[in-house]
Amino acid sequence: MPLSPAELARISALTLAHYQDCAEDFREGTRDHDVSQNVAALLAHIQAEPPYRILDFGCGPGRDLRTFAALGHQPVGLDGCPRFVDMARVDSGCEVWLQDFLALDLPSARFDGIFANASLFHVPDQQLPQVLGQLHAALKPGGVLFSSNPRGDNQEGWNGPRYGAYHDLAHWRARLEAAGFVELEHYYRPAGLPREQQPWLASVWRRR
Numbered sequence: 001m002p003l004s005p006a007e008l009a010r011i012s013a014l015t016l017a018h019y020q021d022c023a024e025d026f027r028e029g030t031r032d033h034d035v036s037q038n039v040a041a042l043l044a045h046i047q048a049e050p051p052y053r054i055l056d057f058g059c060g061p062g063r064d065l066r067t068f069a070a071l072g073h074q075p076v077g078l079d080g081c082p083r084f085v086d087m088a089r090v091d092s093g094c095e096v097w098l099q100d101f102l103a104l105d106l107p108s109a110r111f112d113g114i115f116a117n118a119s120l121f122h123v124p125d126q127q128l129p130q131v132l133g134q135l136h137a138a139l140k141p142g143g144v145l146f147s148s149n150p151r152g153d154n155q156e157g158w159n160g161p162r163y164g165a166y167h168d169l170a171h172w173r174a175r176l177e178a179a180g181f182v183e184l185e186h187y188y189r190p191a192g193l194p195r196e197q198q199p200w201l202a203s204v205w206r207r208r
Contacts, residue, residue, distance in 0.1 A: 003124055011163040012102050015122055016080045018161040019060075023083035027061040035117055035148075037191060039067055041204050042113050042146035045184050052112040055138065058119025059096060062088030068115070069094060076111075102127055106138040113144045118200075121149035125156055125165045125175075132179035139207040145181060147172075148189065151201040169201060181205035 003011070019026060046052050052073045056065050059077030061084050068075035069092060077088045077096035088096045099105060101123055114135055123131050135145060152166025167175070173183060184206055188198035 002126055008102055008124065008127065011124060012080065012100050015162045016100070019081040020083050023061065023081065023087065026084075027063075027087060030060065031063060033063070035064065037187075037189065038117055038146060038148055038202055039064065039115070041185065041187075041202065042115050042144060043071075045144045045204050045206065046113045047142060048112040048140070053110060055106075055111045055114045057114050057116040057135070058101070058122075059088050060084050062090075062092040062094070062096070064115060064117060065092035065094045065096070075115075101131060104131065104134045106134055108137055109140050111139050111143055114139060114146065116145065116147040118148055118150075120147050121164050121166065122162070123165065124163065125154075125167075128165070128175050129179060132175060132181070136180050136207055141207060143207045144184070145176075145205045145207070146202070147205075148200050148202040150199050151188075167201070169203075172201065172203065176203070176205050180208045182208050 050072065054068050054073055054075045056075050056077045059065055059079050062077060065075045065077045065088055075094050077094055078099050079085050080100040082098060085096050085098045150166055151168060154167055154171045156165035169186060182205060184204040186203035188195060189200040189202055190198060
């Protein structure tokens with residue numbers, strides 16, 4: 001059964017409340033996560049002249065905003081958690097937008113790349129076409145979207161206080177292609193481990 005507007009609002013509210021409540025612990029717990037492979041995957045496929053305009057979609061406390069800025073690019077953050085937005089602004093010095101993933105208001109054709117690291121899995125599957133369409137429109141023609149999500153068997157629901165949707169490659173590929181993206185590459189993380197020990201599916205896409 002489709003999720004009602006009230007159910008979608010509850011999903012957003014409770015998931016964001018969880019991050020709001022544990023923002024400091026989340027920042028400390030993820031501060032040293034190595035996502036350099038993911039950053040490099042996005043940057044390698046952007047064909048514009050640097051510095052690149054990059055949207056860090058679900059930027060959290062701002063770790064990756066600092067990375068992109070240190071590399072000389074022009075990142076903008078976006079998150080639905082007010083405490084994360086405040087942290088990211090202070091820690092990175094970048095512009096950061098407070099926006100719910102299910103109520104986006106993005107500029108058209110603004111970005112060379114979008115970095116959606118561990119964020120899009122919070123979007124219920126029925127809303128994914130809408131959100132992907134908005135990200136597609138926010139990219140410049142030929143712009144690049146990177147995503148990394150915990151993979152699964154196309155099930156979704158509550159994981160403790162957070163809502164998540166867990167896609168396999170075939171379903172994720174179908175959603176992205178339907179939204180007007182062309183696949184550039186995909187891989188599983190962490191690198192160098194057997195597939196059953198690689199819970200993350202990373203993929204890179206170009207706006208058609």
